[in-house]
Amino acid sequence: MFKRGSQVLRLFTLASFTLANFTLASFTLANFTLANFTLANFTLANFTLANFTLANFI
Numbered sequence: 001m002f003k004r005g006s007q008v009l010r011l012f013t014l015a016s017f018t019l020a021n022f023t024l025a026s027f028t029l030a031n032f033t034l035a036n037f038t039l040a041n042f043t044l045a046n047f048t049l050a051n052f053t054l055a056n057f058i
Helices: 002-057
Strands: none
Touching: none
């Protein structure tokens, strides 16, 4: 009985650890995607601003 409980506890710990890793991976991926999206928007905004300024100057 005690041995079975130990196995269940070990399995539960492993499941929790896997879930924690998966959550961390998802969070990291979300942050990376958000950072890329922000960078792309910033670059696009700078490019548009540069074109607009250049057009005014010419």
